[in-house]
Amino acid sequence: MSTPLLELDHVTKRFGRVVIAEDLSFAVGAGDTVGIVGPNGAGKTSLFGLISGDLSPGSGQVRFAGRTITRLDPASRCRLGIGRTYQVPRPFADMTVFENVLVAAQQGARLRRQASYQAAAEALYRTGIAAEANIPAARLGLLQRKRLEIARALATRPSLLLLDEVAGGLTDPEVAVLVEVIRGINAEGIAVIWIEHVVRALTALVSRLTCLSGGAFIGDGDPASVLANPRVREVYLGSEVTASTLGLDDDAPGAPGAQGASEVSGGTA
Numbered sequence: 001m002s003t004p005l006l007e008l009d010h011v012t013k014r015f016g017r018v019v020i021a022e023d024l025s026f027a028v029g030a031g032d033t034v035g036i037v038g039p040n041g042a043g044k045t046s047l048f049g050l051i052s053g054d055l056s057p058g059s060g061q062v063r064f065a066g067r068t069i070t071r072l073d074p075a076s077r078c079r080l081g082i083g084r085t086y087q088v089p090r091p092f093a094d095m096t097v098f099e100n101v102l103v104a105a106q107q108g109a110r111l112r113r114q115a116s117y118q119a120a121a122e123a124l125y126r127t128g129i130a131a132e133a134n135i136p137a138a139r140l141g142l143l144q145r146k147r148l149e150i151a152r153a154l155a156t157r158p159s160l161l162l163l164d165e166v167a168g169g170l171t172d173p174e175v176a177v178l179v180e181v182i183r184g185i186n187a188e189g190i191a192v193i194w195i196e197h198v199v200r201a202l203t204a205l206v207s208r209l210t211c212l213s214g215g216a217f218i219g220d221g222d223p224a225s226v227l228a229n230p231r232v233r234e235v236y237l238g239s240e241v242t243a244s245t246l247g248l249d250d251d252a253p254g255a256p257g258a259q260g261a262s263e264v265s266g267g268t269a
């Protein structure tokens with residue numbers, strides 16, 4: 001990896017006695033795709049909070065695009081190029097889909113007038129919800145709400161996109177559609193870190209997989225070897241999982257190029 005886009009350097013965070021990040025060091029390059037799995041309560045969403053600025057570390061440093069951002073607030077980090085989705089989407093329910101994305105372009109990327117309209121429209125097309133642009137966000141179904149969540153993050157013009165369980169609750173064909181949307185985003189050079197319990201969706205996209213447990217990485221590397229790691233299987237996957245059920249076989253559902261992706265995990269969305 002050349003100079004990393006994102007670096008966590010010995011980051012530690014505790015809530016009382018609960019350790020949510022234990023001396024985490026982690027680097028992601030421009031345009032990389034990294035998946036994060038791990039049991040419920042492992043600290044996955046908290047890791048995103050430490051990257052996006054919703055949480056401050058007790059110790060350690062966070063660097064992004066060559067500068068130290070450890071104490072920067074979330075809005076400033078967003079303007080530097082860190083976009084994120086939230087595990088529980090909370091769009092402005094009474095505003096239209098377009099208005100929701102426009103707010104992201106104006107507040108997140110500080111775009112004005114025509115540039116903000118253009119960024120919002122682009123984000124809607126890239127995520128496949130342009131047809132719903134003028135309906136209130138409250139009326140969207142689950143897949144469309146997830147797409148809106150990604151569109152809002154995209155409209156902030158990120159170079160790093162953090163996706164928190166955007167596939168949870170979707171049907172297999174819907175997950176396959178979402179994987180293609182994310183693949184298209186990544187193809188434009190945007191790095192993606194994706195937390196997901198739908199392991200087949202991750203293995204269809206990412207070139208690197210990490211597993212968090214108890215606020216620490218217990219696996220990090222190519223997806224096949226991380227999923228074969230006995231510790232990862234013990235804390236997360238259970239013992240019944242095979243390469244085929246994880247979509248690592250070429251013709252398995254959810255494998256790259258195949259349709260569908262099932263949830264195979266010890267956790268729930």
Ligand SMILES: Nc1ncnc2c1ncn2[C@@H]1O[C@H](COP(=O)(O)OP(=O)(O)OP(=O)(O)O)[C@@H](O)[C@H]1O
Pocket residue numbers: 015018020038039040041042043044045046047087267268
């Ligand atoms: N603001 C907070 N105050 C206290 N404890 C918290 C806070 N946020 C998270 N935690 C605790 O930190 C731990 C990690 O939570 P986190 O949400 O990061 O887990 P996760 O890996 O994203 O889990 P899930 O798969 O359920 O989404 C949990 O034990 C959680 O209860």
Ligand SMILES: [Mg+2]
Pocket residue numbers: 044045046087
């Ligand atoms: Mg979470």
